[in-house]
Amino acid sequence: MERYLILDDGTVFKGQGFGAKIATTGEVVFTTGMSGYQEAITDQSYADQILVFTNPLLGNYGVNLDDYESLQPNCKGVVCREVARVATNWRMQDSLPHFMEEMGIPGISGIDTRALTKKLRSRGTMKGAIIDATDDLEHAFAQLHATVLSDQLVAKVSTTKPYPNPGTKKNIVLIDFGVKHSILRELAARDCNTIVLPYTATAQDILKLHPDGVLLSNGPGDPEMMTEAVAMVAEIQEHLPVFGICLGHQILARANGAKTFKMKFGHRGFNHPVRENATGRIMFTSQNHGYAVDPASIDPEKLIVTHTEINDNVVEGIKHRHYPAFSVQFHPDAAPGPMDAVDLFDDFLQMIDMRKEDKTNA
Missing domain, CATH: 3.40.50.880 (Class I glutamine amidotransferase (GATase) domain)
Known part of the structure; x- marks a missing residue:
């Protein structure tokens, strides 16, 4: 399932989709944490944001109930370099892709997150969208530019x-x-x-x-x-x-x-x-x-x-x-x-x- 991450400045990143099979729009931000992806995704301070993980691998230890920071997360999307094909941990109760699917959060992997993070550091946070690779890019950019993100969250x-x-x-x-x-x-x-x-x-x-x-x-x-x-x-x-x-x-x-x-x-x-x-x-x-x-x-x-x-x-x-x-x-x-x-x-x-x-x- 191919997806695109598009940014407000016209940049397009191509990758593979995981999690919920929906399009999403939000403020694209990055986190430098080496672990704790579940806590970050369920942190309500990430409401209406697409979260880029600089750590190259996500999902290797799965997801469990004890590490929720909220039961109904409002993170708009997840971007990473790679999702673990096999997850294992004695506390694990679910896989990250299935968890995100259940929570309605789309993700995209296979992205050059180093290049994306460098862009966000130089340009600042910006609007972005995760879309299906079959979607019309011109129309998707028009929708992205027209979207107004609220600061009253x-x-x-x-x-x-x-x-x-x-x-x-x-x-x-x-x-x-x-x-x-x-x-x-x-x-x-x-x-x-x-x-x-x-x-x-x-x-x-x-x-x-x-x-x-x-x-x-x-x-x-x-x-x-x-x-x-x-x-x-x-x-x-x-x-x-x-x-x-x-x-x-x-x-x-x-x-x-x-x-x-x-x-x-x-x-x-x-x-x-x-x-x-x-x-x-x-x-x-x-x-x-x-x-x-x-x-x-x-x-x-x-x-x-x-x-x-x-x-x-x-x-x-x-x-x-x-x-x-x-x-x-x-x-x-x-x-x-x-x-x-x-x-x-x-x-x-x-x-x-x-x-x-x-x-x-x-």
């Missing part, structure tokens, strides 16, 4: 109703902008009693639950579109400890007057080095973001930059000077990736304890 991936992730210790409200299951796993590992709320939750919705703290999850799209969530965070940080991850980090920054911008090709992968500015400690992190906080827009009277990306100096973490609120652009939950920053969840819970002590002693 959180409504597509967020839960519509509250639900619990039960525990017996601290009460945490998690705002779902496209939450990864690994964040829920980290909270469960600390026996937190978590209530997941939709992205539309107001400060009043949160406060009436009397939580100990609020976690702002990852998610897709442009943070500039999240005006209601920004207003909610601006209010809630005055009352409760706040921890933001990825999109949650950008929303916390915007809630305190900072601006965000769209990156040329973003950070996607599981090997991004980040410096903890206070200590000089270097950690390798899992990242998936196409937007970032503009360092020039940060008010030093409100926010401290706590973490910085070593390769390009992108702001990777902030902390509020006056409220118990902090956030990171990377994923301390990893999944997949190194666990260098997983102790940030413990820092969040410790911050909650410190706030309780301060209130008791006040």
Whole structure:
């Protein structure tokens, strides 16, 4: 089954199809992760994107239920150099091609992913489509050029109703902008009693639950579109400890007057080095973001930059000077990736304890 990957600049890549037998259109982005293809494909931060894997082989260890990051992924397509003909692993429950077929995600292999990634690095992310080789190319390009990709994606991936992730210790409200299951796993590992709320939750919705703290999850799209969530965070940080991850980090920054911008090709992968500015400690992190906080827009009277990306100096973490609120652009939950920053969840819970002590002693 031959397919084409076509790009908005007129480029055509020819390859072999796998996964769902449908055409698709999305923003073409690349990830540098050497493993974790299932976690990446099911990460809701990849909603409406065609995901290019720089690792040359996919599917060699199959797919299993434990490694889902969402049960209904919204990734638009997968591009790779080669799909393993034989997959084997003691945890394997399905093959990658069959999994993608079941999830309605088309794929194309046999692509020169090195050349494609170099193009995306030089030109930046762009629109693309995976089509059948029998389709009329002129018509396909006309459709691609006419397609407008939305940056308002959180409504597509967020839960519509509250639900619990039960525990017996601290009460945490998690705002779902496209939450990864690994964040829920980290909270469960600390026996937190978590209530997941939709992205539309107001400060009043949160406060009436009397939580100990609020976690702002990852998610897709442009943070500039999240005006209601920004207003909610601006209010809630005055009352409760706040921890933001990825999109949650950008929303916390915007809630305190900072601006965000769209990156040329973003950070996607599981090997991004980040410096903890206070200590000089270097950690390798899992990242998936196409937007970032503009360092020039940060008010030093409100926010401290706590973490910085070593390769390009992108702001990777902030902390509020006056409220118990902090956030990171990377994923301390990893999944997949190194666990260098997983102790940030413990820092969040410790911050909650410190706030309780301060209130008791006040």
